[in-house]
Amino acid sequence: MTPTDLALEARGLRKRYGDKQAVDGLDLAVHRGEIFSVLGPNGAGKTTTVEILEGYRERDGGEVRVLGEDPQTAGREWRSRIGVVLQDTRDLAEANVGELVRHFAAYYPRPHDPEHVIDLVGLRDKVRTRVRQLSGGQRRRLDVALGIVGRPELLFLDEPTTGFDPEARRSFWDLVRDLRDQGTTILLTTHYLDEAEQLADRVAVVQDGRVVALDRPSELGGRAARLAVVRWVEDGVPREIRTDEPTRTVVELAGRWADARGSAAPLEVPGLQVLHPSLEDVYLALIGVETSVAPVVPTLQGSTR
Amino acid sequence: MTAATAPTTRSELARPEALPGTLHLGLVRARLELRQYFRERDAVVFIFLYPVIMLAIFATVFGQDGARVGPDGGTVPFAQYFLPGMVATGVMLSSFQSLAITIAVERDEGGLKRLRGTPLPAAAYFLGKVGQVLVASALQLALLLAVAGLLFDVALPTAPDRWFTFAWVFLLGTAAGSVLGVAFSSVPRTGRSASAVVTPVVLVLQFVSGVFFMYDALPTWMQQIASVFPLKWMAQGMRSVFLPDTYLPMEVAGSWEHPMTALVLAVWAVVGLVLGVRTFRWTRRDAG
Numbered sequence: 378m379t380p381t382d383l384a385l386e387a388r389g390l391r392k393r394y395g396d397k398q399a400v401d402g403l404d405l406a407v408h409r410g411e412i413f414s415v416l417g418p419n420g421a422g423k424t425t426t427v428e429i430l431e432g433y434r435e436r437d438g439g440e441v442r443v444l445g446e447d448p449q450t451a452g453r454e455w456r457s458r459i460g461v462v463l464q465d466t467r468d469l470a471e472a473n474v475g476e477l478v479r480h481f482a483a484y485y486p487r488p489h490d491p492e493h494v495i496d497l498v499g500l501r502d503k504v505r506t507r508v509r510q511l512s513g514g515q516r517r518r519l520d521v522a523l524g525i526v527g528r529p530e531l532l533f534l535d536e537p538t539t540g541f542d543p544e545a546r547r548s549f550w551d552l553v554r555d556l557r558d559q560g561t562t563i564l565l566t567t568h569y570l571d572e573a574e575q576l577a578d579r580v581a582v583v584q585d586g587r588v589v590a591l592d593r594p595s596e597l598g599g600r601a602a603r604l605a606v607v608r609w610v611e612d613g614v615p616r617e618i619r620t621d622e623p624t625r626t627v628v629e630l631a632g633r634w635a636d637a638r639g640s641a642a643p644l645e646v647p648g649l650q651v652l653h654p655s656l657e658d659v660y661l662a663l664i665g666v667e668t669s670v671a672p673v674v675p676t677l678q679g680s681t682r
Numbered sequence: 683m684t685a686a687t688a689p690t691t692r693s694e695l696a697r698p699e700a701l702p703g704t705l706h707l708g709l710v711r712a713r714l715e716l717r718q719y720f721r722e723r724d725a726v727v728f729i730f731l732y733p734v735i736m737l738a739i740f741a742t743v744f745g746q747d748g749a750r751v752g753p754d755g756g757t758v759p760f761a762q763y764f765l766p767g768m769v770a771t772g773v774m775l776s777s778f779q780s781l782a783i784t785i786a787v788e789r790d791e792g793g794l795k796r797l798r799g800t801p802l803p804a805a806a807y808f809l810g811k812v813g814q815v816l817v818a819s820a821l822q823l824a825l826l827l828a829v830a831g832l833l834f835d836v837a838l839p840t841a842p843d844r845w846f847t848f849a850w851v852f853l854l855g856t857a858a859g860s861v862l863g864v865a866f867s868s869v870p871r872t873g874r875s876a877s878a879v880v881t882p883v884v885l886v887l888q889f890v891s892g893v894f895f896m897y898d899a900l901p902t903w904m905q906q907i908a909s910v911f912p913l914k915w916m917a918q919g920m921r922s923v924f925l926p927d928t929y930l931p932m933e934v935a936g937s938w939e940h941p942m943t944a945l946v947l948a949v950w951a952v953v954g955l956v957l958g959v960r961t962f963r964w965t966r967r968d969a970g
Contacts, residue, residue, distance in 0.1 A: 431799060433965060453701050453801040461799030468793030471721040472714060483710050484800045486701050507721070527800070 383442070384409045384531050384562035385430060390439035392425050392586075399425045401586030402439070407564060409530075412557050414565040414573040414594075417583035418664055424535075426583065427566055431461050431533055444531055457485050460529030462520050464536040470509040474500050477508070478522050485527035497555075498522045499548060513540030518549070531562045538572060550575055570657035580656070582663050590663050598659040610648035623651045704806045711802075711810025716817055719780075724877075729780050730818060733772040734826050740764045740894075741834045756928025761834030765826075766920035767893035772826055773852060774913050776819035777859030779884050781811060782866040783876045789966060790873030798964040808864070815860050823852070836924075844923050847940070851919035854947035858912045861954030868961045887913045898934050905934060912950045915943045 385407040392400040400422045407413040417423040428434045429441065432448035432455075441447060446455045469477060478495050482488035495501055498518040503511060511519065517540060524532060534553070538546045553576055557563055567573055573580050574594045582590040582597070590597055605623040609616055609630065620626045627649070635644050654662075719725050741761035750757035788794050797807060830836040839845065866883075870876040888894060890904050891914040897905065908914040921929065922938035930936065 433795070433798065453803060456799070457701060457801040459799070461796070463792055463795060463799070466792035466796055468788055468791040468796060469718075471718040476714065476717065480710065480714050481800065483702060484707065484802045486699050486801075523796070533799075 382408055384444060385564065386440075386442045387426070387430065388440040390426065390429065390441065391437045392422075392429060392434065393437050399586055400429070400436075403583065403587055405581060405588065407562060409562050410557065410560055411578040412553065412563045412565060412576050414567060414577035414580045415583055416567070416570070416573055416580060416660055421583045421664075422586035423566055423583045427533060427535065427564065430564070431459070432456070457527060458530045460524040460527055460532040462524035462532070462534045462537055464539065466520060471507060473505050473507045474511070474519055474522075475504040477519065478526055481523045482526045487528055488526050489528050491526060494522050494526045497525075497552060514538075514542060514545045517541065518545075521549075521552070525556065525561075529561060531564070532556065534563060534565045534567075536567055537565070538567070538569065546572070570655070570660055574656040582660060584664050594656050597656060598654075598663055602659045602662060603654060605654075606650075606652045608648065608650040608652065609646045615648070627651065701801060704803045705809070707802060707806035708809025708813065711806055712813025712817070715810050715814035719784075719814055719818055725780065725784075729775045730822050732775060733768040733822065734829055736771070737761065737764055737768045737826065737830060738833070741830075745834065752925075753928055753931060756926050758925065758929075759835060761830055762836040762924060765830050765836055766924045767888075767917050768826060769823060769920045769924070770855070770891075770913060770916035771888060771893050772822045773819055773855045773916055774859050774884060774887070776822055777815050777856045778863040778866070779880055780818070781815065781860055781863030782869075782880045785811075785864060785867035786870045786876035786880075787873035789867065789963070790876075794964045795966075811864075812860060815856060819852075819856060839923060847919065848923045851916060851923070851943065851947070854944060854951065855912065855916040855919070858947050858950040858954055861951055861958045862912075863954075865954050865957035865961055868963065868967075871967070887911055890914075891917055893917050896932065898932055909946075912947055915946045919943045919947075 383406055385405065387403060387405040390400050390403040390405070391398070403422065403426055405415075405426070415423050415427065425434065429436050430443055430448060432443075432451060435449055441449070443451070444455060444458050448455075472480070475491075475495065478491040482491045482494075495504055498521055500515060500518055500522065503515060508516065508519065517537060521534070521537060524534075537553075538549055541549060550572070553563060553565075557578075563576075565573065565576060577594055580590075580592065580594050580597055581588045592598075596603075600621065604619040604621055607618045607620060607623050607626045607630065618626055630646060630649075631643050634646050635642065638644055720730075741759070741764060744751075744764075745760035749760055751760055751763045752758050785794075827838060831838050839848075866880065867876075870879040887908070890900065890908040891897070891911065892900065892908065893913065897908075897914070897917070900908070918933070918939065921933075922940065930938070933939075
């Protein structure tokens with residue numbers, strides 16, 4: 378992998394607030410054209426990290442290259458190549474959707490057609506609506522429109538789907554995938570693990586200012602974290618087995634169950650479940666959250682997959 | 683100039699590849715700022731219309747039955763007597779109060795942070811603010827003078843030198859008020875507290891600066907405090923525009939003190955500029 382394939386690279390990144398080491402030697406490398414998701418509990422240092430990458434904060438130590446430049450010293454030309462969608466903005470209440478998208482397009486040397494962007498985020502019928510009258514989800518879509526209208530090579534999305542209804546989230550995910558497919562690199566910060574699972578090509582889990590896991594969503598946590606759990610109830614007591622061959626386990630269990638009861642035909646095993654860990658389960662295990670259901674990592678829940 | 687990779691739509695053909703110019707973006711910003719300003723009901727009532735409303739109330743209450751005020755042989759209608767103070771107030775509200783509140787709110791709501799993430803130059807942002815303040819206060823003063831002249835029979839000055847004084851007091855006052863507004867915008871802790879923090883400052887200054895009462899009727903210590911601040915000088919400058927010279931004996935100094943007025947306003951403009959540049963930030967204070 379040559380350096381030019383990287384949209385973004387951080388090495389040994391450090392940032393301290395008072396006596397709290399918010400970012401503590403963090404390494405990150407994001408390839409061009411991928412959706413890269415940063416996960417982590419509140420206070421893990423992910424916001425600080427992303428804001429250093431966006432050029433909002435100065436680092437104490439480490440090396441950072443974003444689109445080949447140091448965000449701390451990069452100028453307007455660099456800013457015209459990135460797009461930033463912040464969380465928790467309540468500004469621009471009195472302007473309307475169309476005015477704003479056209480206005481922000483004027484900041485950039487090579488913007489998308491604002492009308493096309495308005496269509497893309499699904500705000501065509503709100504084009505004359507003032508921001509104060511938009512719903513939470515519509516506001517977020519406007520934020521995204523303002524973030525992408527400059528045709529960024531690298532787009533930062535911070536909690537983009539907060540306040541979305543399920544349908545709006547689906548269509549937003551399609552939009553993000555389309556942007557990726559057109560070559561935009563996307564750095565996604567989210568609290569929704571299913572969102573990261575749906576969108577991200579790779580995921581980094583940040584804790585205590587460091588990357589503690591980095592992989593594709595389907596591989597995160599390694600094989601041990603990915604073991605399925607087979608559960609059933611025997612003599613009124615819940616039992617479970619962790620295995621990477623759940624089908625074989627179920628077959629053996631069924632055979633033993635029937636034999637023990639002198640039946641030639643298979644008998645129903647009470648409470649039989651086969652559970653696969655979701656990204657959320659793996660994530661919770663990685664950051665050390667235990668639940669009452671399964672004290673060993675990974676914590677498991679749900680069997681919808 | 684169209685990028686080879688991009689679909690050539692009309693708006694893209696019209697745009698050059700280079701970064702848009704700062705002056706052009708300043709105009710684009712001013713247009714958006716003005717649009718938002720006049721759509722904000724609070725701004726329109728408490729900043730834009732405030733001096734007009736106050737003038738109408740004072741002139742109506744005190745000017746009943748054509749009452750006049752002033753030294754013997756040089757009396758003017760009450761509306762004319764109040765007009766300079768209201769003009770000075772308008773300049774201060776449209777520059778200082780408006781900017782101190784809106785920038786504090788923009789910072790708190792994340793609007794400034796959003797702009798910082800775009801290639802918009804800081805200079806263009808401030809040019810937009812300047813444009814918004816100049817246009818809004820010019821309209822405000824035009825409305826104020828029209829109401830005074832047409833509804834309250836105030837004889838507006840005709841001599842060019844009086845309008846020249848009006849122009850430089852207006853411009854210097856606006857400049858000082860604007861940069862001080864930018865600097866003061868860092869004082870309120872949140873956007874919600876911004877008007878609560880800024881408005882009393884303005885109100886106190888109005889009372890001690892001779893905007894509502896005759897300045898020479900105020901206690902000396904109050905005059906001394908007021909003469910440190912720009913509003914007193916703006917009001918005095920505007921009195922020299924709208925009141926006849928028969929009013930000169932009522933000035934504490936016995937003259938309009940134009941050079942001193944220009945000096946104080948210019949010093950405040952420089953002080954405000956330095957403070958504004960040093961204290962301005964794109965993000966909330968608690969953002970580390």
